[in-house]
Amino acid sequence: DVKVTQSSRYLVKRTGEKVFLECVQDMDHENMFWYRQDPGLGLRLIYFSYDVKMKEKGDIPEGYSVSREKKERFSLILESASTNQTSMYLCASSLEGAPLLGEKLFFGSGTQLSVL
């Protein structure tokens, strides 16, 4: 089974801290995604990557950056955490073009981030 592992299940940080959320997948997937999940808003795409060192902004990239130095690892970076970034963060991976072909995304179990 494909496994997508997020480094932390819960994380508490202070305002202004630099925060790294790590995600690793073990199935050689080209695509990796970072979503943010908030009540009433569903999942919103922050950034995605379709290859090593390649990235594209999603719908809400402000305040975030990403890094993909190796194919299996996709990191989300909050340069200076703010309270409005308190949220659930979900990482996902897929083969190239998977949803367009009817294939699913594989998700991690999420990181609940609280910024105080």
Place this chain on the structure above:
Amino acid sequence: AQTVTQSQPEMSVQEAETVTLSCTYDTSENNYYLFWYKQPPSRQMILVIRQEAYKQQNATENRFSVNFQKAAKSFSLKISDSQLGDTAMYFCAFPGNAGGTSYGKLTFGQGTILTVHP
């Protein structure tokens, strides 16, 4: 831009009964897939069912089926014989940037919290 709307924030159903979750979407594409994902309390997202737009027949996976109305851009999920394990948040999803790119992002609806009561 594609949009996906789930208008029912919460639903509840008695065990063994049937419940339908609604989803509407907007697209100018003609052929595409639609998905329903389930997120139980464990937070692990699971694909429940998928529908290809050009297929007339509604998709079915065991107790889960869809009512796909292409002209109305409606994609509802029916859960028959509801079980306690069906308690979860359900998301409707649609591939974004479907035209001309292979990246295959997914756009999600707002989600519906379903509670199955014993």
